[in-house]
Amino acid sequence: MKALMVSGDSLLHAEVAAQGSARMPGLQLVASRTGVRDAVERPLQEPPELAIVDASDLPAQEAELLERLCKLYPAATFLLLTREPQQELLIHAMRAGIRDVLPLPLVHSAFHEALSRIETAAGRGQLRNGKVVAFISCKGGSGATFLSTNFAYALAALADKKVLLIDLHGQFGDATLYVSDQNPSMTLSDICAQISRMDAAFLDSCLVHVASNFGVLAAADDPQHTVDMKPEHMDTILRIARQHYDYIVLDVGRQIDAISLRALDQSDTIHPVLQLALPDIRDGRRLLDIFRSLGYSAERIRLIVNRYEKGGKLRLVDLEQALGADVMHTVPNDYLSATDSVNQGIPVLQLSRSSAVARSLGELVELVTARRAPESKGLFDRLFGRHENE
Numbered sequence: 001m002k003a004l005m006v007s008g009d010s011l012l013h014a015e016v017a018a019q020g021s022a023r024m025p026g027l028q029l030v031a032s033r034t035g036v037r038d039a040v041e042r043p044l045q046e047p048p049e050l051a052i053v054d055a056s057d058l059p060a061q062e063a064e065l066l067e068r069l070c071k072l073y074p075a076a077t078f079l080l081l082t083r084e085p086q087q088e089l090l091i092h093a094m095r096a097g098i099r100d101v102l103p104l105p106l107v108h109s110a111f112h113e114a115l116s117r118i119e120t121a122a123g124r125g126q127l128r129n130g131k132v133v134a135f136i137s138c139k140g141g142s143g144a145t146f147l148s149t150n151f152a153y154a155l156a157a158l159a160d161k162k163v164l165l166i167d168l169h170g171q172f173g174d175a176t177l178y179v180s181d182q183n184p185s186m187t188l189s190d191i192c193a194q195i196s197r198m199d200a201a202f203l204d205s206c207l208v209h210v211a212s213n214f215g216v217l218a219a220a221d222d223p224q225h226t227v228d229m230k231p232e233h234m235d236t237i238l239r240i241a242r243q244h245y246d247y248i249v250l251d252v253g254r255q256i257d258a259i260s261l262r263a264l265d266q267s268d269t270i271h272p273v274l275q276l277a278l279p280d281i282r283d284g285r286r287l288l289d290i291f292r293s294l295g296y297s298a299e300r301i302r303l304i305v306n307r308y309e310k311g312g313k314l315r316l317v318d319l320e321q322a323l324g325a326d327v328m329h330t331v332p333n334d335y336l337s338a339t340d341s342v343n344q345g346i347p348v349l350q351l352s353r354s355s356a357v358a359r360s361l362g363e364l365v366e367l368v369t370a371r372r373a374p375e376s377k378g379l380f381d382r383l384f385g386r387h388e389n390e
């Protein structure tokens, strides 16, 4: 959205520019004026879509200048900022048809909420219809958190998608730390506690922003269970998230509870992560049995074998036979790159771009974003739904 910024305060200008450019799609400050009088006296040739007007220094006797400014740009939306909301000013603002007034200093969440409202009203709020992709470890330590966080980062970095990762570990969730050194100030349980406030701006304000198009919602941090987290909360969060993100990646952890079950129910695809070892296969079988009993179709379940090394005693086909499901992708064992990345909290793609594991994540991004799912099963199997009946 193209905006005119009217303010004599260069710090506020920089703050609005920074907050605006972090939005998707970004808010561009295409012109600036030092005050309302300056804006009226030097109109823009091309009218802005939005005018952000800091009226803090506007003398009460000049408040009618606001109405003149609004008349200059009848198609634009106006967002008024003011340090001390004086009655005279507010009356003129209302008369001029200005609906959005925010106090200064700027509260970022309120600013984003106002912009989201304005974008939606202007038909600019681009709704995305995002996909939900879940990762779940078949056995503790299989690598679901490492893969989900690094895959989510790779989706944002390589495929230029807008991505949200939600850490659904009931306890001790640490997905944020795999890709960032920031401490989350808000978590999943905080959102559930304030679910009535839930909208795109509130969700965004609760994230750890790893990149401009990648945010992480940290796991619930509520060991005393003071927040009554309900599956319906997950419905609300995913509904809003789908509207504003291209992909929502879930790190489900190992324990399935009522919340993560609801999230799995709504996932477009589920990636059980396991290693090529008998205990993983045993637990994998149990997990796939649960999914079958829940009525999840075989098409939605896409196995990922992590820390794969060729030439072992167990082969991929043995695993596929034991589980009655195809392996979608293998990620090689790459101890050094994975450990460095996890220890430093830097995505492996950023830290060791040419490593085997980073390349493998790139392939996974291609597989997931490809328009058609890989045709791994033959026509016969698809027609007769072999996996569903087993």
Ligand SMILES: Nc1ncnc2c1ncn2[C@@H]1O[C@H](COP(=O)(O)OP(=O)(O)OP(=O)(O)O)[C@@H](O)[C@H]1O
Pocket: 137, 139, 140, 141, 142, 143, 144, 145, 146, 147, 253, 254, 306, 307, 308, 331, 332, 333, 334, 335, 336, 338, 339, 342, 357
């Ligand atoms: N492809 C890989 N190559 C080498 N090491 C890996 C690989 N993937 C993951 N690891 C290592 O395995 C460790 C455990 O991974 P991770 O924490 O992702 O497992 P998890 O499935 O999320 O475990 P939990 O069940 O505890 O949630 C990580 O510290 C990481 O360094």
Ligand SMILES: [Mg+2]
Pocket: 144, 145, 146, 169, 253
């Ligand atoms: Mg984990």
